[in-house]
Amino acid sequence: MPFTDDSKRFQRELKTMRAIISLYCCREHGGRGICPHCQELLNYAENRLKNCVHGEASKPACQNCQVHCYSRGRREEMRKIMSRTGMRMALHHPGLTLQHFFDCIGKTGKKKTSAP
Ligand SMILES: [Zn+2]
Incomplete structure (x- = not known):
């Protein structure tokens, strides 16, 4: 059964994905918010999701999935992002990772409002 837009599982996965990509972009690309390149990857990931x-009932974590629905290039990119942001940490300590993420975004957010 495929995901529906209001599926909790879908929303949670999407939220996690967005958090990870935002964190990565914030750290690696140093921009305010998600840069166009990372946004595009996020759109792609959302589409794949x-x-x-597997859908709602039986979806494994994407990195454990046997069906490689990402194209080769995208997969490499996601793998890089996951390894840089510590996907393991996100899975085992979601609160900690999200706190990290909010710290990161919070700082850039403040900068954004005071910037000319
Ligand atoms: Zn970026």
Whole structure:
């Protein structure tokens, strides 16, 4: 059964994905918010997630998934992002990772409002 837009699982996965990519972009690209390149990757990931063949009931974590629905290039990119941001940490300590993420975004957010 495919995901529906209001599926909790879908929303949670998407939120995590967005958090990880934002964190990565914030650290690696140093921009305010998500840069266009990372936004595009996020859109791609969202699309893949929506079309995940496992769907609501049986979806494994993407990095454990046997069905490689990402194109080769995208997969490499995601793998790089996961390794840089510590996907393991996100899985085992979601609160900690999100706190990190909010710290990161919070700082850039403040900068954004005071910037000319
Ligand atoms: Zn970026």
